[in-house]
Every structure is written in C-alpha cells, then in structure tokens.
Amino acid sequence: MSENRAVRLSARQFLDLVADPGTFTGLPDPARASAPDGPLGWRGYDASRARAAERTGERESVVVGTACVEGTPAVLIVFEFGYLGGSLGERTGDRLEAAYRHAREHRLPVVPLVATGGSRMQEGMLALSQLQRVARQSALTREAGLPQIAVVRDPTTGGGWATLGAGADVILALPGAQVGFAGSRVRPPDADPAAYTAHAQVAAGSADAVVPLEELRAALGLWLRLLTGPVSAPAAPPDALGAAGLPETGWQAVQRARSPRRPRARAYLDAWFGDRRVALVGDRCGGADPAGMLCGFGERDGHAVAFAAQTGTATRPAGFRTATRLIRLADRLGIPVLTLVDTPGAANDAEAERQGVGAAIAELFGAVAAARTPITTLVVGEGGSGGALALAAPGNTWATPDSYFSVIAPELAAAILKRPPEEVEATAGQLRIRPQDLVELGVVRGIAGHSRP
Structure with a gap:
C-alpha cells in the first residue's frame, strides 16, 4: 500500500x-x-x-x-x-x-x-x-x-x-x-x-x-x-555496555566518552527494552529533535517505563521540550522514568537562541524537579553542563565507566581561564569530572557495573 x-x-x-x-x-x-x-x-x-x-x-x-x-x-x-x-x-x-x-x-x-x-x-x-x-x-x-x-x-x-x-x-x-x-x-x-x-x-x-x-x-x-499497565517501582540503572575499567585521568575520561566506539543511547534502549517500546516524537510547539533526543515508553519485566535519552549530539530546544512533555505525561500516569545523559551540551547556535533554548532547558529542569514519579538517570557518555544536568535526576543519577560530567568542556574552561592549549588536559583533571570523582563529590550515586552503595 x-x-x-x-x-x-x-x-x-x-x-x-x-x-x-x-x-x-x-x-x-x-x-x-x-x-x-x-x-x-x-x-x-x-x-x-x-x-x-x-x-x-x-x-x-x-x-x-x-x-x-x-x-x-x-x-x-x-x-x-x-x-x-x-x-x-x-x-x-x-x-x-x-x-x-x-x-x-x-x-x-x-x-x-x-x-x-x-x-x-x-x-x-x-x-x-x-x-x-x-x-x-x-x-x-x-x-x-x-x-x-x-x-x-x-x-x-x-x-x-x-x-x-x-x-x-x-x-x-x-x-x-x-x-x-x-x-x-x-x-x-x-x-x-x-x-x-x-x-x-x-x-x-x-x-x-x-x-x-x-x-x-x-x-x-x-x-x-x-x-495503562501496572505501575512498577523506580527503574534501576541499566548495566554499563562499554569499558569496564575506570579512567586514570580527567582527560582520559573525556576521550573515552567522546570515542565513536562507545555505546550510544539506542544500544542501551535495545538492551534494556528490546523491541517492546514506542516513540514519543515532537514538542507540540512546531519542533522535533529525533536525532538528538529519543523519548517514549517501553516494557521492562512486564512493567512500563518512560525514557528520555540524549544521543551524543548537542540537544536542540525541541529535544528539551519533548523530554519535558514525556516526563509530565509519565508523571500524570504514574509511570517511572529512565533518562540517559549524553550530550556535549545544549545547542548554542543563533537558531537555538531564536527557538528559546534557555526557556526549553528551564522547563525541563522544572519538570524533573516537580515530578512525583521516580526518575532514574544514567550518564552514558558526555555530561556537558546545564544541557546535560537538566535531564539528570537529583539524588538518583548514576554514571558508566566511560562517561564524564562537567560544569563546562575542558577546552572551553581553559579558554575562559586564558590558558594555552597544552593545559587543556591538566584543566580536565582539575575539574574532577571522572566517574569516580563524581561519586566522591556526591554528584552521582554510583558507577554502573561497580559496587553500589
């Protein structure tokens, strides 16, 4: 047909x-x-x-x-x-x-x-x-x-x-x-x-x-x-699919997270849900970001779980708004949410500003903060600044060994501090962005595949 x-x-x-x-x-x-x-x-x-x-x-x-x-x-x-x-x-x-x-x-x-x-x-x-x-x-x-x-x-x-x-x-x-x-x-x-x-x-x-x-x-x-299915308990963080060992330096953490060989969101969703999932597409405001944000509902152990997953690209305003739509719907229906963080940051081009990227991020922060349904987050790659943090569950965020989370990219931090390019690697270490650093700082609860508290 x-x-x-x-x-x-x-x-x-x-x-x-x-x-x-x-x-x-x-x-x-x-x-x-x-x-x-x-x-x-x-x-x-x-x-x-x-x-x-x-x-x-x-x-x-x-x-x-x-x-x-x-x-x-x-x-x-x-x-x-x-x-x-x-x-x-x-x-x-x-x-x-x-x-x-x-x-x-x-x-x-x-x-x-x-x-x-x-x-x-x-x-x-x-x-x-x-x-x-x-x-x-x-x-x-x-x-x-x-x-x-x-x-x-x-x-x-x-x-x-x-x-x-x-x-x-x-x-x-x-x-x-x-x-x-x-x-x-x-x-x-x-x-x-x-x-x-x-x-x-x-x-x-x-x-x-x-x-x-x-x-x-x-x-x-x-x-x-x-x-409409039975409501489940909070989602447990998925198992890590990539490297098992922890990075020795901050710069090594960055390199591993940026590696094209690292498993991305689709691999995690395939492993966790299989084909029992459906996609929620678009922000209902005239935009969609299917390449940067995957949202929907899947079945895990006979129960429904909502998901919002970044794919490793800079997240567009429509992507943030779609994630907000997903979380609010799941919250209203009492369905737990799994979020996967993986972005170098929010899109920062002129078109993103015209589309209200700041307001879109603010709406997502608000949706996560107000949600009554449990949200579980796994950082599976790059955690780039506020564009990544907006999707992360306060108090219930985990990390994989091949991920990092940072207030800013090391290269940009060095540029702001007027440091020469050869000091980027040292700056990455000073930012303390490795998974084990994040656990020690209390930013994440634990590392997937390693002992959990």
Whole structure:
C-alpha cells in the first residue's frame, strides 16, 4: 500500500479494523429532541441529516462505545465522515461528553479515531461551542490520570483536529491523511498542500508516528498496554555496555566518552527494552529533535517505563521540550522514568537562541524537579553542563565507566581561564569530572557495573 495514499473507511469498518472481534459495545445514545431544521432553522437541515443517516446507517457523526484493543479495554470515539463530513454539532457534543464521562467512571483510556471537517455550519456558534465542551471533558480526563491516544484519519481538520486530535497525549496518523487546522477549501490559494499531511505533522512535532493501516491495531494496542499497565517501582540503572575499567585521568575520561566506539543511547534502549517500546516524537510547539533526543515508553519485566535519552549530539530546544512533555505525561500516569545523559551540551547556535533554548532547558529542569514519579538517570557518555544536568535526576543519577560530567568542556574552561592549549588536559583533571570523582563529590550515586552503595 502506498505510504501517501489515503484510505477512507466508514466508522463501522474502522471499528472492525481496530477493535478486537466481538468486544465493541455502544454507549446509550443521549440524543435529545431538537427544533425543526436545527437550532438555527436552517432550511433543509433535517433532510440533510436524514439522507446522511440513510447513506451511512448512523444517527450522528460519531459512534461511541467500549472495546478491547489487543486485549486492553478502552473507550472508542469513531467518526463517521460520511455523515455530514464528520462535523460536530450539539448532538455530537452530547455523545462525546457521554464517552468521556464513561471513561472516567470506569477508569478507561480514551481513543478518538478522528475523521472530520470541523464544526457544523447549520448549527452556527452552537456547533463551534462544542469544542469548549470537548476541551473541558478532555481536561477532566487528563486530571483523572487517564491517557488519551488519538488516531487521525483522512481528513482531520478544523476544531476536531484542534481538540480531539492535537489535544491527545499521543497522536498516531494514517498514511496519506490530510491533517491540519485549515481544511482544503479554506486555505490561502498559495498554501503548500504538503504542509497539511500526516507526515508533515510528524516532522513538525505535532504527531508521534505515521502508522500503516494494517499495523494500526498492534501499534495502538502496544500504546494502550504501556500507558495503562501496572505501575512498577523506580527503574534501576541499566548495566554499563562499554569499558569496564575506570579512567586514570580527567582527560582520559573525556576521550573515552567522546570515542565513536562507545555505546550510544539506542544500544542501551535495545538492551534494556528490546523491541517492546514506542516513540514519543515532537514538542507540540512546531519542533522535533529525533536525532538528538529519543523519548517514549517501553516494557521492562512486564512493567512500563518512560525514557528520555540524549544521543551524543548537542540537544536542540525541541529535544528539551519533548523530554519535558514525556516526563509530565509519565508523571500524570504514574509511570517511572529512565533518562540517559549524553550530550556535549545544549545547542548554542543563533537558531537555538531564536527557538528559546534557555526557556526549553528551564522547563525541563522544572519538570524533573516537580515530578512525583521516580526518575532514574544514567550518564552514558558526555555530561556537558546545564544541557546535560537538566535531564539528570537529583539524588538518583548514576554514571558508566566511560562517561564524564562537567560544569563546562575542558577546552572551553581553559579558554575562559586564558590558558594555552597544552593545559587543556591538566584543566580536565582539575575539574574532577571522572566517574569516580563524581561519586566522591556526591554528584552521582554510583558507577554502573561497580559496587553500589
């Protein structure tokens, strides 16, 4: 199947694709009586709804109920685009509110399967105001500690995208789906259509993954399993994968941490989680740093653990913001967090400043400091200044033998002190950045692979 080809299915067809066979049970319809041709007296509105009902077999633009997905129960909200373009009206709002209320009463995650063109014009502002109603229900569900995982289909635009879609904790998108706030008929004539696609939303950090239709049930089931499974104890620091012996000098610690042969974040995540992990991508502010920060959830010994891992490059503002998003979500769901520190420091180019790197680091410091869920940190390579420290758990940080942590890179320290280049190595020693120095200073609790207190 082409990755750029959109596939449109009815609500019932989509239910058959996503829900485990025989598990879907619809919720009672809270539909109320309405004035002829709706609240605005829009001529022909009743006839339009009757034709939509005959064509689709549905009485509204959403089907709501409970079902299991790969064995995990959830509340499903399935849009029927064939019913007036999946638009939201007052009766739609009734059904959506009922779905969220049921989720909170029964402690179930909410899964909106969205395909909508926006609010229903024939109901005017009464239709648009349903977005506030949905946002309120979503916020209450978030406060209740229940996850919301959206699947955005073709098309997902307007207020449906800006509430049920983009407002979810995790957003999966179907290949080729049109996704964006502006629908195709209301965009500027010179707008680039490529910006309004599922792939573009992932690239911009506004969605987490594009998932092929045939893989959707498995992917959604894994997400639900990880975000609703049993809560585990604090994560233990992973075992060191690289050199076992400790460095003799500070400069040797730097050289070992910078070695291209040293194991990086992906190696640690592979060893610790295997393939039972999913990625959380993007900062929801228009940016992503997939090359510099790996975030997501994985399964370890039958329990979920969130992770945020630097990859050895200078961390971009979007990377810090994505880690903040990850930690706040894990904290709300009560899932422990593992962070892997490995960066020469925060990106310090002009573009990073324009993107608010200082504010992004501050937000991450705040998220780590405020987290109630336990956070465990392992320094696996370079620990470069505040860009590394922001990801480190106070009082629960460990180090590998081939890592270092420093207030500043030795070369920069020597330059600031106006020392000649030949004194860089001695400066590294004076900074006391070796793993064993960090233990002695009380900066880290212990060294992975060595005796622990």
